[in-house]
Amino acid sequence: MAADHELLGLYWTTSGPVEVHVGREWSLFDLRDRCEHAARVGMSGIGLWHTGLEHILETRSLGDVRAVLDDTGLRHLELEFLMEWFVDPGDERRVESDRLRRLLFEAAAELSAHHIKVGNIPGTPCELSRLTERYAELCADAAGQCDAKIVYEFMPFDVNVHDLPTALAVVDGADAANGGLAIDTWHMAKLGIAPDDVSTVPSRHLGWVELSDGRAESMPDLVDETVNHRRLPGEGDFPIRSYVAACRAAGYPGPWGVEVLSEELRNLPIEQIFDRAYETSVAQLVA
Numbered sequence: 678m679a680a681d682h683e684l685l686g687l688y689w690t691t692s693g694p695v696e697v698h699v700g701r702e703w704s705l706f707d708l709r710d711r712c713e714h715a716a717r718v719g720m721s722g723i724g725l726w727h728t729g730l731e732h733i734l735e736t737r738s739l740g741d742v743r744a745v746l747d748d749t750g751l752r753h754l755e756l757e758f759l760m761e762w763f764v765d766p767g768d769e770r771r772v773e774s775d776r777l778r779r780l781l782f783e784a785a786a787e788l789s790a791h792h793i794k795v796g797n798i799p800g801t802p803c804e805l806s807r808l809t810e811r812y813a814e815l816c817a818d819a820a821g822q823c824d825a826k827i828v829y830e831f832m833p834f835d836v837n838v839h840d841l842p843t844a845l846a847v848v849d850g851a852d853a854a855n856g857g858l859a860i861d862t863w864h865m866a867k868l869g870i871a872p873d874d875v876s877t878v879p880s881r882h883l884g885w886v887e888l889s890d891g892r893a894e895s896m897p898d899l900v901d902e903t904v905n906h907r908r909l910p911g912e913g914d915f916p917i918r919s920y921v922a923a924c925r926a927a928g929y930p931g932p933w934g935v936e937v938l939s940e941e942l943r944n945l946p947i948e949q950i951f952d953r954a955y956e957t958s959v960a961q962l963v964a
Contacts, residue, residue: 681925681930681931681962682931682959682962682963683721683722683752683753683931683932683933684719684720684721684932684933684934684935684955684958684959684962685720685721685722685723685724685753685754685755685791685932685933685934685935686711686715686720686722686723686724686934686935686951686954686955687723687724687755687887687934687935687936688704688723688724688725688726688729688755688757689724689726689904689936689937689938690724690935690936690937690938690942690950690954691704691706691711691714691715691723691724691947691950691951691954692704692706692711692726692729692943693705693706693943693947693950694943694944695943697904697905697938698798698904702726702728702729703728703729703731703732703733704729704732706947708733708737708742708745709745709748709749710947711723711947712745712746712748712749712751713749714947714948714950714951715749715751715951716749716750716751717951718951718952718954718955718956719955719959720751720951720955721751721752721753721932722751722752722753722754722755722791722932723751723754723755724754724755724756724757724934724936725754725755725756725757725784726757726758727756727757727758727759727777727780727781730756730780730781730784731780739783739784739787739788740787742784742787742788743787743788746788753791753932754788754789754790754791755790755791755792755793755794755885755934756781756784756785756788756790756792756793756794756825757793757794758794758795758796758798758830759774759777759778759781759793759794759795759796759815760774760795760796760797760798760799760801761773761774761799761801762774762775762778762795762811762815763797763801763803763807763808763811763812764801764803770801778815778818781793782818782819782822782823783822785819785822785823785824785825786822786823786824786825789824790823790825791825791826791885791932792825792826792827792828792859792884792885793819793825793826793827793828794828794830794859794885795812795815795827795828795829795830796829796830796831796832796835796859797831797832797834797835797836797837797838798832798834798835799834800834800835800836801836802836802837803837805837805838805843805846805847808837808838808847809846809847809850809851810851812827812829812847812848812851812853812856813850813851813852813853813856815827816851816853816855816856817853819855820853820854820855824855825855826855826856826857826884826885827853827855827856827857827884828856828857828858828859828884828885829844829847829848829856829857829858829859829884830858830859830861830864831843831844831858831859831864831868832861832864832867832868833864833867833868833899833903834900834903839868840868840870841868841870841874841875841878844858845858845878845879845882848882849882856882856884857881857882857883857884857885858878858882858883858884858885859884859885859886859887860875860878860883860885860886860887860920860924861886861887861889861936862886862887862888862889862890862910862915862917862920863889863890863891863903863907863915863936865920866891866893866914866915867891867895867899867903872916872919872920872922872923873923875920875923875924875927876922876923876924876926876927877927878927879927879928880927880928880929883924883927883928883929885934886920886921886924886929886933886934887933887934887935887936888910888917888920888921888933888934888935888936888958888961889907889908889910889915889935889936889937889938890907890908890909890910890911890912890913890914890915890917890937891906891907891908891913891914891915892906892908892913892914893914893915903938904938905938905939905940906939906940907936907937907938907939908937908939909935909937909939909942909953909954909957909958910935910937910957910958910960910961911957911960911961912957917961918961921933921961921962933958933962935954935955935957935958937954942954
């Protein structure tokens with residue numbers, strides 16, 4: 678399949694009945710089962726969340742994980758999620774972030790990850806100049822250890838970066854060859870960033886794109902809506918095809934991810950999760 682149609686089944690889409698951010702985040706589905714189903718439906722890769730990766734490494738080595746990816750013919754891997762990397766060294770949050778940084782960089786090198794997603798899910802305040810400096814440092818650190826892109830995912834919960842001009846200021850200011858933005862259509866729609874706006878992003882700053890649909894009118898609790906009530910691409914109100922066209926117009930070549938945090942989807946059998954995620958997403962990629 679051409680890169681502009683290649684699709685990754687990302688972690689929260691394919692992990693099954695997990696408790697997103699509030700409990701057991703590691704998947705009850707075995708890694709090999711997830712990889713085999715991804716390959717069966719036509720996906721070119723999967724995603725791993727850091728706690729899921731840590732759980733896998735309790736019984737497997739990174740070499741074992743690489744063997745599973747190779748055995749199933751999966752070419753792409755997303756690793757996520759690094760937070761608090763911009764707080765001051767010595768802060769207990771930074772100590773934990775640095776531990777995860779080492780894990781993710783080592784895994785990215787061993788597994789040839791396409792990218793590592795970073796951002797600010799907790800909503801920790803930081804001056805923009807310092808955030809940009811720390812992002813540049815993070816990208817430089819990564820460049821010395823792996824080939825993965827370090828993509829900044831901005832979202833409504835990020836108190837520092839929640840609009841496109843600010844996001845572009847961060848990656849442009851860092852000026853890192855391995856940096857860039859992660860464009861999630863869910864976050865774009867909820868932030869009021871239209872496809873036409875996305876089409877203006879310089880191609881060098883488009884590091885990763887993932888598809889997710891939802892309701893135009895937000896629910897009262899946006900956190901609950903974000904982690905439990907997203908919809909598969911094409912099954913909500915967002916102009917997913919227009920976002921895809923905008924990213925292509927800006928020069929994004931693929932691959933793409935499907936990132937649907939949905940309680941309904943998580944409770945389906947694993948076969949149906951992969952079938953539904955692939956069929957709905959690929960339909961948005963075909964012109």
